[in-house]
Amino acid sequence: MGAQWKHKNRAIAANAKGKIMTKLVKEVTVAARGGGDPDTNARLRMAVEAARKASMSKETLERAIKKGAGLLDGDAAQFEVVTYEGFAPHQVPVIVECLTDNKNRTASNIRMVFNKRGGQLGALGSVSWDFARLGAVEASPPEKEGLDPEEEAIEAGAQEVEPPDEDGTITFYSEPTDLDVVAKKLGERGFTVTSAKLIWKAKNPVAPDEAKMAEVEAFLEGVDDDDDVQAVYVGLA
Numbered sequence: 001m002g003a004q005w006k007h008k009n010r011a012i013a014a015n016a017k018g019k020i021m022t023k024l025v026k027e028v029t030v031a032a033r034g035g036g037d038p039d040t041n042a043r044l045r046m047a048v049e050a051a052r053k054a055s056m057s058k059e060t061l062e063r064a065i066k067k068g069a070g071l072l073d074g075d076a077a078q079f080e081v082v083t084y085e086g087f088a089p090h091q092v093p094v095i096v097e098c099l100t101d102n103k104n105r106t107a108s109n110i111r112m113v114f115n116k117r118g119g120q121l122g123a124l125g126s127v128s129w130d131f132a133r134l135g136a137v138e139a140s141p142p143e144k145e146g147l148d149p150e151e152e153a154i155e156a157g158a159q160e161v162e163p164p165d166e167d168g169t170i171t172f173y174s175e176p177t178d179l180d181v182v183a184k185k186l187g188e189r190g191f192t193v194t195s196a197k198l199i200w201k202a203k204n205p206v207a208p209d210e211a212k213m214a215e216v217e218a219f220l221e222g223v224d225d226d227d228d229v230q231a232v233y234v235g236l237a
Contacts, residue, residue, distance in 0.1 A: 019225070019227060020054055021054060021056060021060075022227050023099075023227070023229075023230055024047070024050060024051045024054055024056060025051075025056075025060065025064050026079055026099040026230065027047045027050070027051075027099070027230065028044065028047045028048060028051055028061065028064040028065060028068065029064045029065075029067050029068040029079060030068060030079050030081070030099055031043040031044040031046075031047040031068065032044050032064065032065045032066075032067070032068025032069045033068050033069070035069065036065050036066065036068070036069035036071065042179070042180040042183060042184075042196060043196075043197070044065070044068075046193075046195055046196050046197065048061065048065075049194070050195070051064075078101045079099045079100060079101055080099070080100060080101070080103060081097065081098070081099060082097075082098045082099075082100055082103055082106055082107075082228075083095065083096065083097050083098070083124065084096040084098070084107075084110050084121065085121075085122050085123070085124060085125070085126045085127045085128055086114055086119055086120050086121040086122040086126065086127065087119060087120040087122065087127065088118075088119050088215075088216045088219045088220060088234065089117070089118040089119060089212070089215040089216055089219055090208055090212045090215065090216060091120075092206060092208065092216050092234060092235055092236060093127035093130055093131070093202065093234070093235040094119070094127070094220070094223075094232065094233065094234045094235070095127065095128060095131060095200045095232075095233040095234075096110060096223055096229055096231075096232055096233075097229070097230050097231045097232075097233075098110070098226075098228040098229050098230060099228060099230050100228040105228075106226075106228045109226050109228065110223070110226065110229075113219075113222045113223050113226065114223075116222070117218060117219040117222045117223075118215060118219060119219050119223075127235075128200065130202065130203050130204055130235065131200040131201060131202055131203060131233065131235070132200070132201045132203055133176055133198065133199075133200060134159075134173045134174065134175070134176065134198070134199055134200075134201050135173065135174040135175065135176050135177075135178060135179030135182065135196070135197070135198055135199075136171055136172070136173055136174075136179075136195070136196070136197060136198075136199040136201075137158070137171070137172045137173075137174065137179065137182050137183045137186060137193060137195070137196045138169050138170070138171050138172075138193070138194050138195040138196075139169065139170055139172065139183075139186050139187075139191035139192060139193045139194060140167075140168055140169055140170075140191065140192040140194065141164070141168065141170060141190075141191055142189075142190030142191060142192075144190065149161045149163070149164070149170050152170075152172075152186070152189060152191075153172050155185070155189065156172060156182045156185040156186045156189065157174065157178055157181055157182050157185060158172035158173060158174045158178075158182050159173055159174055159175065160172070160173040161173070169194065170191075172186065173201065176198055179196055179197075179198065180196070182196075183196040199231070199233060200233035201233075202233070202234070202235035202236070204235065205235045205236055205237040206235055206236065206237060207236070207237040208236075216234075216236070220232055220234060
């Protein structure tokens with residue numbers, strides 16, 4: 001779990017409050033700053049695919065792209081990426097990435113959650129030294145007899161690979177600058193790429209006992225519940 005923490009019931013809870021769609025709209029909008037054509041903008045391509053899987057309407061998706069690309073008069077995207085570092089309960093390191101149009105509001109909200117749920121907000125650099133900045137590509141393998149994930153990683157230019165998860169998805173890690181190349185090569189090798197993004201991966205993840213883990217989970221749920229939070233990276237094994 002040392003890469004991006006995922007809420008156990010996030011899909012259910014977030015959909016009920018419209019939070020998933022809010023986060024996806026922001027991601028599409030910011031991704032479109034790099035160009036409004038998904039064919040030439042890898043980040044936008046992944047964001048669009050995620051939005052479609054979440055059943056975002058065509059009108060909402062197109063407006064988010066146009067807004068990010070500056071194609072709507074007087075409605076250019078103003079979102080900024082803001083990162084917070086600190087500790088969840090029991091000194092578990094955490095990095096929170098936000099997309100916001102109001103840094104003061106976001107800073108106040110994040111500080112409140114850390115204080116309320118037993119966390120400790122730190123300065124930039126306070127925990128990121130214990131994380132590696134990597135590219136992460138999640139992909140479903142082709143139906144191929146005897147497929148070796150490690151061999152596929154080498155062929156695609158990835159540095160590391162994790163075993164398939166419950167649904168068969170494999171995560172490949174790369175240098176940040178190689179992210180798009182690895183994603184494209186995996187696609188060429190028959191993989192279905194579902195996500196390609198920059199992440200923070202803990203170098204020394206910890207494994208709290210059950211009681212402590214419950215407190216850490218409650219803290220992470222509280223942080224992730226904020227609309228401005230796009231990703232939470234935590235040093236858990």
